[in-house]
Amino acid sequence: MATSFCSFNVPKSQDPPKPLNPSLQNPPSPPLHLHNQNHSSKLVITGPSKLSGHVAISGSKNSSLPILAATLFCSGTSKLANVPCLSDTRAMASVLASLGAEVQVLGDEILVNADGVRSVEPCPDEIRKCEVGSSSLGRCWPGSAPPRSPCRGCDIGARPVDLYVQGLRALGAVVELRDGKVQAYAANGRGLVGGTFQLDYPSVGATETLMMAACLADGVTLLSNVAKEPEVVALARFLIESGACIEGAGSNKIVIKGKSWLHGSECKIDPDRIETGTFMLAAAITRSCISMSPVIPSHVSCLTEKLRAAGCKIRQRSHDTLEILAVSTDGANLNGFNVKTGPFPAFPTDLQPQTMALLTTCNGSSIVEESVFNKRMGHANELLKLGARIQVCGSTALVLGKDKGSLLSGSSPIAKDLRGGMSLVLAGLAATGNTEISGVSHIDRGYENIDAKLQSLGADVKRLIPLTCSESQ
Numbered sequence: 001m002a003t004s005f006c007s008f009n010v011p012k013s014q015d016p017p018k019p020l021n022p023s024l025q026n027p028p029s030p031p032l033h034l035h036n037q038n039h040s041s042k043l044v045i046t047g048p049s050k051l052s053g054h055v056a057i058s059g060s061k062n063s064s065l066p067i068l069a070a071t072l073f074c075s076g077t078s079k080l081a082n083v084p085c086l087s088d089t090r091a092m093a094s095v096l097a098s099l100g101a102e103v104q105v106l107g108d109e110i111l112v113n114a115d116g117v118r119s120v121e122p123c124p125d126e127i128r129k130c131e132v133g134s135s136s137l138g139r140c141w142p143g144s145a146p147p148r149s150p151c152r153g154c155d156i157g158a159r160p161v162d163l164y165v166q167g168l169r170a171l172g173a174v175v176e177l178r179d180g181k182v183q184a185y186a187a188n189g190r191g192l193v194g195g196t197f198q199l200d201y202p203s204v205g206a207t208e209t210l211m212m213a214a215c216l217a218d219g220v221t222l223l224s225n226v227a228k229e230p231e232v233v234a235l236a237r238f239l240i241e242s243g244a245c246i247e248g249a250g251s252n253k254i255v256i257k258g259k260s261w262l263h264g265s266e267c268k269i270d271p272d273r274i275e276t277g278t279f280m281l282a283a284a285i286t287r288s289c290i291s292m293s294p295v296i297p298s299h300v301s302c303l304t305e306k307l308r309a310a311g312c313k314i315r316q317r318s319h320d321t322l323e324i325l326a327v328s329t330d331g332a333n334l335n336g337f338n339v340k341t342g343p344f345p346a347f348p349t350d351l352q353p354q355t356m357a358l359l360t361t362c363n364g365s366s367i368v369e370e371s372v373f374n375k376r377m378g379h380a381n382e383l384l385k386l387g388a389r390i391q392v393c394g395s396t397a398l399v400l401g402k403d404k405g406s407l408l409s410g411s412s413p414i415a416k417d418l419r420g421g422m423s424l425v426l427a428g429l430a431a432t433g434n435t436e437i438s439g440v441s442h443i444d445r446g447y448e449n450i451d452a453k454l455q456s457l458g459a460d461v462k463r464l465i466p467l468t469c470s471e472s473q
């Protein structure tokens, strides 16, 4: 075992030279932080709303983050298109820049050249801003990152990294908790070696991290019981495009043949399936008809089935356009349904809170079981403020619907996490009167221009940004 930190998987001497993209040699300082997102801003929604029209779905946050992390593995420049402008993606870009990567943000494109990165010790302040904590553990140089539990974006339950640690150890890494940080380096002083690892649970982040790490390990790696989420498939696509040899992403076994180096490549981030689902639920809770694109219908098929069973009509207008019609022609209300979250292709945990908001307006009682995160029920208490009837017991909620459509009424709930915050926005759209939501920075982490998008569909939504001391003078 190594006694000191040493590089692993550093590109070997016979590797081809890596030209630095001239446009990146002296890039202008990237606008990595968003200025219009004030921590104490509020959203005020006057309902009940009727939505109509078309909404453009942004690129996926949860796909952008690991692919941005993966650019650290590539020599030369990587170019990502359709990256959503969110505080999380900007924080990730900032993490890369703080490690020494050259990062350029040009609209929805992010260019990264990590040739100058020689160690991976992300700034804890940047890491704390978003859900990027653990991806950097898979980086090829000695890495350290704050442990996951206290530093991640949403407080929705325990966020251990045991599977990351076990998996990296199976590839020959030494992983230790030192000075409050997780530190990782290669035991043999040279690089990671291919190995076999079965995850106890198909964790998305652990699958992504181990897949990245194995791409530059020496030999073949077999990962089993891995996550099958579309974000894992998209990351594999980017890595393969960058020269990696990966088979099986999207199934429960992934085989990776290590390469000595990867090159930068271009990729277009997939549409955000959680934003897609959220707008489908927005149409349902307001009993409206809207269309949305671009979407990948198979990414939201579980929600589509549930909404159809509830009484919504969902049509695929073209290969990437969905229309949802939740307007009743005979005055019948939507029916409640039961939901149990689980790893893809089961019902996504990231749509559970928004679905709970819808169920408060449907016929009958519904049961919502959260099986992915152990503390993702915080939004229920906030929904009660709007008149919802929900009883929570551990990770299960009994939602008592309303027999005559929405009887929610405006209130002042607090967004305490991203998806829970969005459930309050949906409830606010359906509620009568004003709903003033605070804690909006949580929502801004995952929904690009949410107020403008809802306004364009006809909702009465305003963002209140408090004046700073200097502005008010």
Ligand code: EPU
Binding pocket: 062, 063, 065, 131, 154, 157, 158, 159, 160, 161, 162, 163, 164, 165, 201, 202, 203, 204, 205, 206, 227, 229, 231, 349, 350, 372, 373, 374, 418, 419, 446
């Ligand atoms: N887990 C472990 N040990 C580990 C890793 C995970 O026990 O080493 C457990 C977690 O405690 C949790 C479960 O496994 O109970 C699922 O965690 P997973 O690792 O799959 O989730 P993640 O990678 O941390 C990503 C998304 C989440 C999304 C989940 C599940 C990103 C940046 N985040 O998180 O997105 O809920 O997968 O699909 O991709 C969100 O966007 O609001 C969000 C929370």
